[in-house]
Structure formats: C-alpha cells, structure tokens
Amino acid sequence: MNNAQKAIRGFFRYPAELTLLLGIVFAFTTVVLLIAGAPPLDAYYHIFRGALGSWTRFSYVIKVWIPLTLCACGLLYTFRIGLWNIGVEGQVTMGAIFATWALRFGTQSDTPAIAILLSLLAGIAGGALWALIAGFLKTKGGVHEIFAGLGMNFVAQGTTLWLIFGPWKRPGIASMSGTEVFPEGLWLPYQAALNISPVGFGLALGAVLLTAFILIYTRIGLNLKAIGNNRFAAYLFGLKPGRYMLLAMLFAGGFAGMAGSLQVCGVYHRLIPSISSDYGYLALLVVMLSNYNIFYVPLVALFFACLNVGSIQLPMMLQLDSALSGVIQGSLVLATLAVQALRMYLKERGTEA
C-alpha cells in the first residue's frame, strides 16, 4: 500500500468507526425499545427534547456535566498509569462527607465564604485520602486496585448512611432524604438567571485545562504515560512506579472529592444517601469513550449528561423507565470496546499478511 492510500484510509477511518459505533448502539437500543413495546423514534425525540428543549433543561444538563467532567479528569491520571480506579465512586462520596463535615462548622460562622472554601478543600482532601488508601493497598499490599476500590466504595456508602441516620440525623426523625438542609448562606454562589453555579462550572472547566496542561506539558504526564506503558522500562529510566501510582491516585481522588463537595454545597445543600449519583462509574465510561483523550472528555461528558437528563422525560411521556439512558451509555462503551478490538484485529492481520 502506498502512502497516499494509507493517508486516505487514515482520514476515513475515524468517521467510519464512529458511524459504525453509533449504528451498533442505535440498532441495539432500538431492539431494546421494540422489545419493551415502546415507539423508538418517540423515545429518542423525548430524550433530545428533555435535554436540550429549553434553557432550564440545559441547565440541568450542566449540573450533571460538572461532576462528570471532574471525575473524568481525575480518572485520566489513573488510566494513564494503567490503574483501574473503580473506587472513584467512593471518592466522590468521601469528598461529599468531608465537605458536609466542614460545612457543619460553617453554620455558626459569620464568614460563609470561608466555610464554603474550606468545605471544598475538605472534599478534595477526603477524596484524595480515600484514593490514597486504595493506592497504598495496591503498591504496598499487592491488592488489585479494582478490588480495593470496590471495597472502599461500599465502606464510603455505608458511612454516608450511618451519618445520615446516626450522628448527623435531622432533628426529630432521620430520613432517607438526607441531613438537614444548610442555610442559604452556605450555598455555593448561584446565578439565578442562568440557573447554574458559575463556581462549579468554572472549577470543572479549570480541571479540564489543568489536566490537559499537566498531561501534555509536565514531566508528571510524561512519566505517568511511561510507567503505564512499560513499568519495567520506566524503572530502568529511573522512575519509581509506586510513587507515581500514588500521585495518580491523589489526583483522581482529589478531583472526585471536589465533585462530591460541589454536589453538597452546590446542588443538594445537604448530604443525601445517593450523593454520588453514580457519576463516578459513569465517568469511567466517559473516559473510555473519549479514548482517554482530555480534549474529547468535556464533549463526551456533555453527551452523557444530555442522555441522563433527557431520559428523565421517558417515564412521564412514554411510561418508560429512565434506565434507558443507562442502556444507551452502556452499549456505547461496549460498542467502542468492540470497535477497538476490531481495529486491533485488522491491524494484526495487516501486519501478518
């Protein structure tokens, strides 16, 4: 094959793959909808309308986009060094717990801004701490990070429930609806006209830029990549893989914890049992679908957020469960993995022939 042919193939490959991908997902979801006895086109229409039909709806999308993007940014560090940080979910939860804890002190303070700032920092610290524990289990104890993370997720979830029904319960009667709502002074600054919190939006955007900078321009990004691709060779180059794994976990946990604290002081204004809303798990899918590329992350996160918010319309309009968005997201990732496998297979066959 000559160079021109190669270039043409390269140019058409990505659009071709994307078309194939969306085709698979569309077909699969349609089959699921037909089995459920729902009109597929109506369902897609309502998801679209539900996410982008009005500014208010879109502001809900942004609310989901913020924690999703933050978690995804953190996960880029761990994926880059080859770690599967499933514990991101617990790290979000821990961030939320630490943030709630800090805000509780703020109720007596007369400088709410400082209390909010402290709660953000506490959230970051909480998430980072939770990630570091999994990291140490991995580097010192040889516990696989998937199992460590999964275990820590359960502990974090249990801790939340215990706090809501125990030490931090509402005056009177404890309730699944969470701890008592914080006074409005402790809410994250909020832009009423736009219906979004500029601080949260700014932090998520900042996280994207910071992550892009670190991964591309600093030694940390380079070293994470080196260790992730070949740990032994990186060691021969003088790097200490264990330390960088902890560093990657620190970043991942920090961003997840920040997402958790924003959920507390920016969205729910209290600690609720499902404070993480599965955004951590969802962020894993976002990163995979972005092909581990920071520049695709905000867009894919936006797409996922649209699906999440849009599918809330389904129960109202079509008496369908909103879990359909999960089906679409899950099959997207599976299809991506399948297409990646196909690409590898074709490449291998190409070199053998």
Place this chain on the structure above:
Amino acid sequence: MLLELKGIHKHFGKVKANNGIDLIIKPGTIHGILGENGAGKSTLMKILSGYIQKTSGTMCIDGSPVDYHTPAQASQLGIGMLYQDPLDFPPLTVLENFLLGQNRGLLSKKAFFQKQFEILMQALNFNLVPDTAVASLTIGERQQLEIVRLLNTGIEVLILDEPTTGISGLQRETLFGAIRKLAQEGKSIILVSHKLEEVLSLCDCVTVLRNGVVTGSMVQPYDSKALLTMMFGTPPAQPSKPAIRLGEPIFSMEMVSGTSGRAGLSDCSISIRQGEVIGLAGLGGSGQEVFLRIASGLERPVSGRIFIRGKRMHGSDHHRFKKEGVTFLPASRLEEGLIAGMSIMEHFALKDSRGLLVRWNDAYQKAEEGIGRFQVKGRPGTRVESLSGGNQQRLLLSFLPEHPVLLVLEHPTRGLDMESVRWVWEHLHNSCREKTSIFFSSAELDEIIMAADRVLVFFEGRVIKDVRTEETNSLELGMAIAGKV
C-alpha cells in the same frame, strides 16, 4: 510410527525461525536435536506438538500426510510433548492430573485409572503416590507424572524439551532408563537439549539446527568437534578490542547467589577493572541473565556481597546502582528497554529528569542528535514499536550515558548486521578508554573473543571457566558451554 517432516517453515513477521527443515524420526530410536538458543529447536517442537502452526511444509506419519492444529489433535495422532515447565495443575492430586482429559463421560472411573497409573509407574520404574498434591512434587517428579499421562493417551512419539534442567542426578538416571525402555518398545523419542554430553550418551542419532536450518546430522559414533562446528558455525571476523591499560578494580562480587531463572546463580566471585570488558558465554538460562541482573541491582542476591569502588551495594535497588554509574541494557528491547506507545523524542524527554516542565524543544534536538549519531532509521516523532529490531537496538544504545562507570549489557549487538556490530564496539571500546568497564552477554563466541578481555562461561548457574580471551579459542569455549571443561 515413522514421522517425516519436509520443508518446514515458520515465520514470525520477518524472522524465519524455521527455514525449510527436513527431518525423519524413525520408530524405536532416540533422536537428539542440538542447537544453540534461537536455532529454531523449540519452534520446530512446538509445531510438531500442535502448539503453533507452521507457515508451510508437510508432515507425514507412516507415509501419509497429516495436518493438525491443536495439541489435542497431535496427541490423537500419537505425538505428545513434555514441556520444559510441566503443564500440569498444581492444586490437583497426582491421580487427578493423570485422568484429566482421559476420563470421558460423566462418571469418574478413578479406580480404573489408578490401576493403569500404577502399571505404568512400575513399568518405567517411577515412584509417585497417587494422592499427593502436584504442588508438593519436584520438577523431576512432575515430569514423570506428565510422561505417564502422555503414554496413557496412547502416544507413539514423545518429545522431551530440555528434560534434565532442574532435576536431580538420580531422577535423571531414572528418566534415561525410562526413555531407553520406551525406545525398546518401539516408541520414538525426540530429545531437545543443549547438554552435549547427555545427547551423545543417550541418543541413537543427532540432528543439529542453526538459524532455522539443519546444519548436519550424525549417528553414533559421534565426533563432538564436528558437532560443535555445526552448532556454532564459523562467523566472519569481529572487531577486536584495542589495547587499553586496565585501571583499578571497580566492581566486585563475593560468593553471590541468586535464585531466579532456570538455573539461578551459585557462589559467583568476580571482579572487574576499569576499562575491562568481560564477555559472558553460555547457553540461555545458564546463569548469565541472573548475573547481569544482580550486577545492576535489578535483582537482589540471596547471599554474597557486592561492592562498587569499595561501597557496599548488596541489598540496594537498581536506582542506587544507577547513581553509582551502573547502566543496564536489557536484551528484550520492546519488553523491557523501550516503552511501546511512546515516540523517540518522548524517550529522550524521559531521560532528562530535571524540572517540572518537559523541555520538548530540547528533547526534539537530542532525539535528532541521537538518531543521527546512532544511525537510527526514524524521526523524533516515530513511535519506537514501529522501528525495526536493529533500529530499536541502536536507539537503546543511544540512551547510554556519556561516562558510565559500568555498563551491564544483555546481548548488546543481537539483531545488528556486521557493520553495525563493528560500529557499536568501536563506540563501546572508546568509552573503555575513559575507564568504563563492561559486562556483556552474547550468543556469538567470536564476538566475545574479539571484543572482550576476559570471558566467563556459565553452565547450570556456575562460572565454570574464567579465562583471558587471548588464551582460549571458540572450540574450547564451545566445549565449556556444553559442560565439558
């Protein structure tokens, strides 16, 4: 059963592991296959046992061509292989292992198989208790188990790959007795080994492979000198080391032992002087690899002491060795030396460890410089996995620091053409003038004789010969490599 191989080819990409091999295995004979590492022995045996597929060629059993694709099909045809590391199931008992894959049907016919097991054990003079766990057996006992299992599946051709590595002398005698008995019963035995002595004493005929082709065959009585020439050949002249006055002893090992690898390393005491080049000879897995990894701190010795310029080094990790000026170059470039998925430029950026920001311009320049100086066919942005083997090797060499104290090189010129080899050694010898000392391993005896001041021959984890290169020759070294001192 008469087994005939005609024109067997096996290509891995550009590498021709088997390049047209003809072989006839007659029933009732013990057939030895000799050859150095990388000669193509293992590939050929794996093709025979159905483990990998040949690229082209034909195989005939009793005159009719056969074609099979899995080890299961091979054993149905009557060909079984005993792998170097027994393929058994350590958590199961001996008897459970024995009846795996044989006990068809739903019900366990344990009693029946136990009887068969005991009959075979007795016939071959083996001694295994059916109820013991395989995990508690020695390698030799696991071999015995695997042999009776293969025999019970009805095989006629038994392939043994380096069967005497890691087993005791007594077990070896038992094994050889069993092999002779099986041959008398009309079975064919193929023995792959690098131990000349064993092959000569046991086999009825021998075939020698080198670089994927048959270089000769011989029946008893053997001429071991002729066999060694077939094994190692007579490659063209290599660059010789210029006379350099050697300095102080810089690095020493005292009674160092290690456990990794096939043979480990036993009680090794060596010291090297400034500017000295020491070549390590021996067949793969004889202890050179362990030696090099211990010498560079990648593996900690289980006993013994290591000093660099009088500093105690045993117990330290590779990064401490690196600080003392030791640089290690691994043989498997893409697995251990280079980082697949990263470009040449990124590798140079990785080498420069100062500051928080990566100096990409600097890395680009250094990459271009290295590419030019070491004649790597690539651009700074080229990913290392897309380079050819020789270019990967040259790239690795370009990473060597300016004035290293000690270079520890695993097969530094493997895969390079003669011109590049000459060039690499010129470069390395120049650094010896600056007092750099070098340990290197090589499969080419002539390279060692020409490039090194001293040669250490490893056999079964021990240095069995330590001699100045001008006082020896390739024949003598070849004998030592095969265990004859």
